[in-house]
Amino acid sequence: MTRYDRQIKFYGIGDSGHHLIEDATVGIIGCGALGTHLAESIARSGVKKIVIVDRDYVEVSNLQRQSLFKESDAKLSTPKVVACERELKAIRSDLELETYIAHCDTSLLEAAFLQCDCLLDATDNFETRQVINDFSYKYNIPWIYGACVESTYVACPFIPGVTPCFNCVMGILPVMNRTCDTVGIIEPAVSLATSYQMMYCLKILSKTPFDAKLVFGDVWQMDHTALKFSRMFDESCATCGRQPTYPYLQFKQTETMLCGRDTVQFTTLKFNEEELKQHLENNKIQYAVSPYFIRFKFEGHPMIWFKGGRLLIHEVKTVNEAKKIYHQLFG
Known part of the structure; x- marks a missing residue:
């Protein structure tokens, strides 16, 4: 059998x-x-x-x-x-x-x-x-x-x-x-x-x-x-x-509102892991590193950057709100 x-x-x-x-x-x-x-x-x-x-x-x-x-x-x-x-x-x-x-x-x-x-x-x-x-x-x-x-x-x-x-x-x-x-x-x-x-x-x-x-x-x-x-x-x-x-x-969608998650995903980040760490340290933002992503907070919004370049911004209601936060952090 x-x-x-x-x-x-x-x-x-x-x-x-x-x-x-x-x-x-x-x-x-x-x-x-x-x-x-x-x-x-x-x-x-x-x-x-x-x-x-x-x-x-x-x-x-x-x-x-x-x-x-x-x-x-x-x-x-x-x-x-x-x-x-x-x-x-x-x-x-x-x-x-x-x-x-x-x-x-x-x-x-x-x-x-x-x-x-x-x-x-x-x-x-x-x-x-x-x-x-x-x-x-x-x-x-x-x-x-x-x-x-x-x-x-x-x-x-x-x-x-x-x-x-x-x-x-x-x-x-x-x-x-x-x-x-x-x-x-x-x-x-x-x-x-x-x-x-x-x-x-x-x-x-x-x-x-x-x-x-x-x-x-x-x-x-x-x-x-x-x-x-x-x-x-x-x-x-x-x-x-x-x-x-x-x-x-x-179709190329660079910002996406995740279904029911109060989360927006960005897919066009150009910097690498070390550049992100340096940017966070320069702005005195604490972060935690896992084998898969870097987790941190900015202006009270939890964020996760995945190795490969994706970024999730949590606790936002619209793509425009997320874009504003993104540009405040990265210019």
């Missing part, structure tokens, strides 16, 4: 489907509630390799729904991909992992995710999904959208050459303009979103034919809907139409 005996015995996968899964590489964009659930499920399915990117670190409020993280990770502000990699390696020592503590943009997708057979969306913002969508259709890599808030969940597969893209279907997607920080979330909603994402991923990897459907519902109210969307192609769509231009791959 092998490790994957029960999966191989399942009629929908079988021995041939499992061999395809074992040869696959899966990309996961985001390592929060959706991302950690997906990463564990994908690792246990037997895929050869997982590529993961996330820009954030573990906080205590994550522990209620984001699996793979421990209290010690929150105390140490461990980057999410670092904690995730540690736990996945404990689950499967033979798993190949490639992780990035970074903001997911076009350059990173093209550098790290072209090797993937399927992409799993575990992000928390619309802009990144637009970039993933363009990347997917330009390079012919299926991706699976997922989201959840309160007790609601949604999942949908987008397959280049087969289904309309994210842009074409946006009109029927459930409105997700609330955030976990304002209205909360329960773990069963996360589990249902990722269960459908995982199901679609296994079908794609095992080359199992299926009708793509948008699935959404409310687990608390026990509501569920599944909609076909194959006829929603827009021939003028810039991503999947007759003459695609993939506009979001050209």
